[in-house]
Amino acid sequence: MALLKPRHLAVLIAGVCAPALAQQSTTGEPIQQVEVKGANYDARRDDTAARVVIKSEEIVRYGDTAVADVLKRIPGVTVTTGNGRSTQIRMRGLSGGYTQILVNGERTPAGFALDTLSPDMIERIEVLRVATAEFSAESVAGTINIVLRKKVNKRQREAKLGYLLSSDFRGPTFSTQVADRGDKSSWSFSASGNHDSLSRDWSGREENIRPDGVRDMLRTTYAREEGRMNRLNLSPRLNWTLDNGDTLAWETMFNSASFRNNGHPVVTTVLGRPPRTPDLWTFGEFDDRTLKSDLHWTRSLASGTKLDTKLGAEWSSHKRFVRRSGRDAAGLPETEGSTLSDTHARGLNSTGKATRGMEGGHVLAMGWDLRVNASSEIRSERDRVRRFAPGQLLDEGFRANVSRAAFYLQDEWTIDPQWSVYLGARWEGVRTRVSGDAVESTRVRSSVLSPILQTLYKIPSKDGKQSDQLRLALSRTYKAPDLGSIVPKRSEWENNSATEADYQGNPKLKPELAWGIDAAYEHYWAEGAMVSVSGALRRIDDYTSNRIYFDGLRWIFTPVNDDRAVLRSLEIETKFPLKALYAGAPAIDLRASVSRNWSQVDSVPGPHNRMEQQIPLTANLGADYKSGALAAGASVAHRRGGYVQVAANRGFYSIARTDLDAYAAWTFNPKLVLRLALSNLLGEDSAFEPSYFDPVTGLEKRRWDYPSGIKLRTTLEIKF
Numbered sequence: 138m139a140l141l142k143p144r145h146l147a148v149l150i151a152g153v154c155a156p157a158l159a160q161q162s163t164t165g166e167p168i169q170q171v172e173v174k175g176a177n178y179d180a181r182r183d184d185t186a187a188r189v190v191i192k193s194e195e196i197v198r199y200g201d202t203a204v205a206d207v208l209k210r211i212p213g214v215t216v217t218t219g220n221g222r223s224t225q226i227r228m229r230g231l232s233g234g235y236t237q238i239l240v241n242g243e244r245t246p247a248g249f250a251l252d253t254l255s256p257d258m259i260e261r262i263e264v265l266r267v268a269t270a271e272f273s274a275e276s277v278a279g280t281i282n283i284v285l286r287k288k289v290n291k292r293q294r295e296a297k298l299g300y301l302l303s304s305d306f307r308g309p310t311f312s313t314q315v316a317d318r319g320d321k322s323s324w325s326f327s328a329s330g331n332h333d334s335l336s337r338d339w340s341g342r343e344e345n346i347r348p349d350g351v352r353d354m355l356r357t358t359y360a361r362e363e364g365r366m367n368r369l370n371l372s373p374r375l376n377w378t379l380d381n382g383d384t385l386a387w388e389t390m391f392n393s394a395s396f397r398n399n400g401h402p403v404v405t406t407v408l409g410r411p412p413r414t415p416d417l418w419t420f421g422e423f424d425d426r427t428l429k430s431d432l433h434w435t436r437s438l439a440s441g442t443k444l445d446t447k448l449g450a451e452w453s454s455h456k457r458f459v460r461r462s463g464r465d466a467a468g469l470p471e472t473e474g475s476t477l478s479d480t481h482a483r484g485l486n487s488t489g490k491a492t493r494g495m496e497g498g499h500v501l502a503m504g505w506d507l508r509v510n511a512s513s514e515i516r517s518e519r520d521r522v523r524r525f526a527p528g529q530l531l532d533e534g535f536r537a538n539v540s541r542a543a544f545y546l547q548d549e550w551t552i553d554p555q556w557s558v559y560l561g562a563r564w565e566g567v568r569t570r571v572s573g574d575a576v577e578s579t580r581v582r583s584s585v586l587s588p589i590l591q592t593l594y595k596i597p598s599k600d601g602k603q604s605d606q607l608r609l610a611l612s613r614t615y616k617a618p619d620l621g622s623i624v625p626k627r628s629e630w631e632n633n634s635a636t637e638a639d640y641q642g643n644p645k646l647k648p649e650l651a652w653g654i655d656a657a658y659e660h661y662w663a664e665g666a667m668v669s670v671s672g673a674l675r676r677i678d679d680y681t682s683n684r685i686y687f688d689g690l691r692w693i694f695t696p697v698n699d700d701r702a703v704l705r706s707l708e709i710e711t712k713f714p715l716k717a718l719y720a721g722a723p724a725i726d727l728r729a730s731v732s733r734n735w736s737q738v739d740s741v742p743g744p745h746n747r748m749e750q751q752i753p754l755t756a757n758l759g760a761d762y763k764s765g766a767l768a769a770g771a772s773v774a775h776r777r778g779g780y781v782q783v784a785a786n787r788g789f790y791s792i793a794r795t796d797l798d799a800y801a802a803w804t805f806n807p808k809l810v811l812r813l814a815l816s817n818l819l820g821e822d823s824a825f826e827p828s829y830f831d832p833v834t835g836l837e838k839r840r841w842d843y844p845s846g847i848k849l850r851t852t853l854e855i856k857f
Contacts, residue, residue: 270561304846474520
């Protein structure tokens, strides 16, 4: 699938752009820049490359302690919980690599968890429904770019102390930001963290119905879970302005998360055979550390060219230790052992961009993104009771090296005040090498060339306000298999079955390639008021599904390339101040959106044929009020559930969920604010149910139910 070799593309970019970017005026005078963004500039309305920008005041409004809670209120974005703790961010109803999550426009280190990032550290969130050449094209559903705070305009001293209280989670939170600046330098330091205590019950149900309609197996599960979690985020930054006008910036981000968990699931067999370990005690230690450090250099040339380069290094460590003690149905010891998995990764990266405004309304840019990552993992298993299969390795080691290269070229062309065009192309290549004690050495290579076209047309009006505009985009995107999907190692479940199968990677997995078309109509009818209608179509080749099979000893769950899938989406959004309807209205801002998603996989029979776990419909409604010292608001986020036919013999059912959140903030004085926030006011729980049909044994279903109560956050914000 390699469409163009890297060296050929590099020569092509250099040949096209070098004369334009490097040319100096023979008279020594700088060429005039044509890109002008005034005080009323609005990225949502004015950028040719469509994007929605959520600013810092909107991000901190509800006093959230997790980024996921902020994202669930953004139009077109859905947040789901996978197994009671893991969080998935979706656009067009899809996660799992279809929605790209970036921090400062870059990939996050291996194993980085979005939950470790505090909302107080964020300057803005950019939502891009269409790919751009500047960011990776691994964004079939879209891209969410989280931009951390960088600018220091004045001296800052701020601290926030809070407490989270709910039926399952509770504990203190804190964040602080200090910054200052001089004539040619500035610095800032951000820190945040929390300590959560977990105490909850969850339940499950498993059944099997034979082909003749007779139920021959029924089990119920009840589990008690106790745990504690500690998170710490540190982010120092230094900025210098050199004598020649160049700027240097050094930024580091450190995240640490530790989780200790005690669980005791007990399976009661009502009908049929009991599982191997119906009574299991577990204790888990999960420690994650990530460190990322970058040196950023910016220079403006006399020709009008602006150069941005960055050199970075990253390191991560992920440790998983699980101790287990289980008994069989007769009450006899069945397992008494532990499993240790320890992963370390390190990497180097270099990114750069050259930008120059040209005559004729062109703004040209070219850039690169080069990354090298190496990781190693050891896995060790011991058990004093259980007998392992002959030849099974109890000590395993894996090593992986991943090299990425990307080059891009783009032109933002303002043809006239009504019409602008964005043209871009990005080549990306990935090379992965895997070796280990329990797997054959594997090498995987892939590359994709992604052309992108976006255009914005502002419809002329009689009053000259240009309140209506049209957008159209064509793009090629892709979804590459992650490292865990191609490494042929297994992760095992204690009570293996078709609906709780062991996972194993597939080294033959290929990237999914997608062609897409997007269109939108936007109407701006008053200050701060707009309504938009947008639609999208994606044709995805080599679609990745998941296959379940029995290898003679255990059930295996592995990703495979299917044939083709088609994705369609429709989104309607509006926001406006109530004063836009009548002048005497209170200071209330309203917003609403609804997103409808469809998809179809050619190889899967209907009905209910959709891409795996896609959310078919999401809707958001919110209102914010501010008067004097009081600010308050509420939001409702709904997602529809239902049954999905994932494959000819597999299904997945998820329940609908509606999140109602509210907040109130009282400003005692400019330096003291008290904020109260309530989330999940309807007390919605999470539940999902996979199923598997076998023509001999019948239909097997398994359901998990995770309760979740109302959450109260109290935060005191102090400036000093």
